[in-house]
Amino acid sequence: xxxxxxxxxxxxxxxxSRFKANLLNTLFICLAIGVTLALPSIMYTVLSxxxxxxxNVKSESQISVFLSADQAVDTATAxxxxxxxxxxxxxxxxxxxxxALKQLETATANNNVLSSLxxxxxxxxxxxxxxxxxxxxxxxxxxxxxxxxxxxEVVVDGAWIKRLNYLILIGQKAMVIITSxxxxxxxAVIGNTIRMQILTQQAEIEVSQLIGATKSFIRRxxxxxxxxxxxxxxxxxLFITYAVISVFNQSLNTLSREYQTDFSINLPDITSxxxxxxxxxxxxxxxxxxxxxxxxFKNIN
Amino acid sequence: xxTFDNVTKRYPGSHEALTNVSFTINQGELVYVTGHSGAGKSxxxxxxxxxxxxxxxxxxxxxxxxSKLKSGTLPYVRRKFGLVFQDHKLLYDRNCYHNVALPLxxxxxxxxxxxxxxxxxxxxxxxxxxxxxxxxxxxxxxQQRLAIARAVVxxxxxxxxxxxxGNLDKVYAADxxxxxxxxxxxxxxxxxxxxxxxxxxxNEHVSSKILHLNQGRLVKAEVAV
Ligand SMILES: Nc1ncnc2c1ncn2[C@@H]1O[C@H](COP(=O)(O)OP(=O)(O)O)[C@@H](O)[C@H]1O
Ligand SMILES: [Mg+2]
Numbered sequence: 001x002x003x004x005x006x007x008x009x010x011x012x013x014x015x016x017s018r019f020k021a022n023l024l025n026t027l028f029i030c031l032a033i034g035v036t037l038a039l040p041s042i043m044y045t046v047l048s049x050x051x052x053x054x055x056n057v058k059s060e061s062q063i064s065v066f067l068s069a070d071q072a073v074d075t076a077t078a079x080x081x082x083x084x085x086x087x088x089x090x091x092x093x094x095x096x097x098x099x100a101l102k103q104l105e106t107a108t109a110n111n112n113v114l115s116s117l118x119x120x121x122x123x124x125x126x127x128x129x130x131x132x133x134x135x136x137x138x139x140x141x142x143x144x145x146x147x148x149x150x151x152x153e154v155v156v157d158g159a160w161i162k163r164l165n166y167l168i169l170i171g172q173k174a175m176v177i178i179t180s181x182x183x184x185x186x187x188a189v190i191g192n193t194i195r196m197q198i199l200t201q202q203a204e205i206e207v208s209q210l211i212g213a214t215k216s217f218i219r220r221x222x223x224x225x226x227x228x229x230x231x232x233x234x235x236x237x238l239f240i241t242y243a244v245i246s247v248f249n250q251s252l253n254t255l256s257r258e259y260q261t262d263f264s265i266n267l268p269d270i271t272s273x274x275x276x277x278x279x280x281x282x283x284x285x286x287x288x289x290x291x292x293x294x295x296x297f298k299n300i301n
Numbered sequence: 302x303x304t305f306d307n308v309t310k311r312y313p314g315s316h317e318a319l320t321n322v323s324f325t326i327n328q329g330e331l332v333y334v335t336g337h338s339g340a341g342k343s344x345x346x347x348x349x350x351x352x353x354x355x356x357x358x359x360x361x362x363x364x365x366x367x368s369k370l371k372s373g374t375l376p377y378v379r380r381k382f383g384l385v386f387q388d389h390k391l392l393y394d395r396n397c398y399h400n401v402a403l404p405l406x407x408x409x410x411x412x413x414x415x416x417x418x419x420x421x422x423x424x425x426x427x428x429x430x431x432x433x434x435x436x437x438x439x440x441x442x443x444q445q446r447l448a449i450a451r452a453v454v455x456x457x458x459x460x461x462x463x464x465x466x467g468n469l470d471k472v473y474a475a476d477x478x479x480x481x482x483x484x485x486x487x488x489x490x491x492x493x494x495x496x497x498x499x500x501x502x503x504n505e506h507v508s509s510k511i512l513h514l515n516q517g518r519l520v521k522a523e524v525a526v
Contacts, residue, residue, distance in 0.1 A: 003409050006409050006411065007409055010406060010409070010411055203390070203392055203393075203394075204392055204394075204403070206390070207386075207390045207392065207403065208403065208407060209376075210350075210352055210379070210384065210386070210390070211379060211380070211382075211384055211403070211404050211407065212376045212377065212378075212379035212380035212382075212404075212407055212408075213376060213407045214373070214376045214377075215373075215376075217376075217407060
C-alpha cells in the first residue's frame with residue numbers, strides 16, 4: 001500500500017515538475033483541448049436547455065375548442081359533460097365569450113375598437129389540458145372532440161413544439177457526430193504531444209529499462225500526463241462554455257423580455273461539469289496509453 | 302551465483318556473438334572479461350545482467366533461469382546489478398545528484414533516505430562537491446566515476462562494468478580500477494570487461510578470474526593471483 005502510494009506520488013511529482021518546466025507549452029496544449037471540448041459542451045448545454053423548455057411548454061400545452069357562434073344554450077353543458085367523461089382529458093376550463101371579450105379589452109387596453117363592434121365576435125371556448133402529451137394521443141383526442149355537436153374548430157397549440165422537438169433531435173444527432181469526430185481529434189492531439197514528450201525522454205527511458213524499471217514505472221508518468229492534460233483541458237472547456245453562454249444569456253434576456261417569457265440557457269451544473277472533466281480526463285488517459293504502448297518498449301524485451 | 306551453461310547468443314540477422322560459453326562466477330569474485338573488440342564481451346555482460354536472453358543454453362542468476370523468467374519479472378532481476386555502461390549512458394539533462402537518483406527512484410526510494418544514499422555514493426567516487434554540476438561539465442574520468450556512483454547507489458551485490466577505462470588515460474584508468482577493487486574488498490562481486498591486455502601492475506596483489514573471449518568463444522578461464 002505504502003509503496004503503491006510512493007510510486008504514484010513519485011510519478012505525479014515528476015509530471016508536475018515537467019509541467020512547470022514547460023508551462024507555456026502545457027497551457028497551450030490544455031487550451032487547445034479546452035477549445036475542442038467547448039464546442040460539444042456548449043451544444044449540449046444549449047440543447048438540454050431547449051429540451052427543458054420544450055418539456056415545460058408541452059406540459060402546458062392545450063387543446064382549444066371553439067364553439068360555433070349560433071349554438072343552443074345547452075350545447076356548452078353537453079360538451080362539458082362529454083369532457084368530464086373523457087378519460088383522455090386531464091382538466092379543462094370554460095371561457096364564455098363575454099369573459100373572453102373582457103380579457104381582450106384589458107389585454108389590449110383599447111376599448112374603442114371593441115366597443116365600436118356591434119356584437120361580440122368571440123366564441124365560447126373550452127381550453128383542455130390532455131392527459132397524454134404524445135403526438136398520437138393528442139391527435140386522437142382532437143379527432144374525438146371534433147365529432148362533438150356544436151363545435152366550430154379544434155386547435156392544438158402545440159404544433160411548434162413538435163417542430164422544436166424535431167430540431168432538438170437533429171441537434172442531438174449533430175452533437176453526437178461532432179463529439180465523436182472531435183474525440184478522435186483529441187486522441188490524436190494528446191497522443192502526439194505525449195509521443196513528443198517520450199522522444200525528449202528517450203535516453204532516460206532507455207537507461208531506466210536497462211537498470212530494472214518496470215514497464216508500468218515508465219508508463220505511469222505519461223499516463224498521468226495525459227490524464228492531467230485532459231482534466232485541465234476539461235476545466236478550460238467548462239470555463240469557455242460558461243463565458244460563451246453567459247454572453248448569450250445577456251442578449252437572450254433582452255429578447256425574451258420582449259416576449260414576456262424568461263428563457264435563458266442553463267449554465268452547466270456540478271454534475272454536467274464533472275462529467276465533462278471526467279470524460280476529458282479519460283480521453284487523455286486513453287490517448288496517453290496508446291501513445292506510450294506504441295512508442296515505448298521497442299528496443300528491449 | 303552466475304552460471305553460464307553452453308550459452309550461445311545470436312542477434313537477429315547477425316552471426317553468433319557468443320558460442321557455447323560455460324563458466325561460473327561466485328560471490329565476491331573479481332572477474333575480468335577480456336578480448337578484442339567484437340569478441341562478445343558486451344554481449345556476455347548483457348546476458349549476465351538479464352538485458353539479453355540466450356539463444357540456446359542456460360544462464361542462471363542466483364539459481365534462476367533467465368530464459369524461463371516472464372518478461373515482467375526481468376526488471377526485478379536487473380535491479381540486483383549495478384551497471385556501468387560502455388557509453389556511460391549518463392543523462393545530460395540533469396545534474397549529478399539527479400543522475401545518481403535514478404536507480405533509487407526506480408526502486409521507490411525518494412526523499413531524505415534517497416538523499417543520504419546519493420551523497421554517500423557521490424562521496425565514494427569523490428564527486429560530492431560536484432553534486433549540482435551538469436555531467437557535460439565533468440572530465441572523462443569524472444563522468445566515469447559518476448556512472449559508477451549511479452551503479453552502486455542502490456548497493457547491488459554484483460557490479461558490472463563494460464570497458465570502464467576504455468577512453469581514459471593511464472592515471473585515470475588506474476584510479477577507476479582502484480575504485481572497483483575497493484568495492485570487491487567489501488564483498489561485492491565485480492565483473493569488468495576490458496579490451497586492453499591485462500597485467501596492469503595495480504592489480505597484481507588482487508586475486509582475480511579472467512574470462513578471455515575470442516570471436517565469441519571462451520578460450521581461457523583462469524585464476525590469476
Ligand atoms: N544488438 C546487436 N545486434 C546485432 N549484432 C550485434 C548486436 N550487439 C552486438 N552485435 C554483434 O555481436 C558481436 C559481439 O559484439 P559485442 O558483444 O559488442 O563485442 P565487444 O563488446 O567485445 O566489442 C559483434 O560482431 C557485434 O557486431
Ligand atoms: Mg563492447
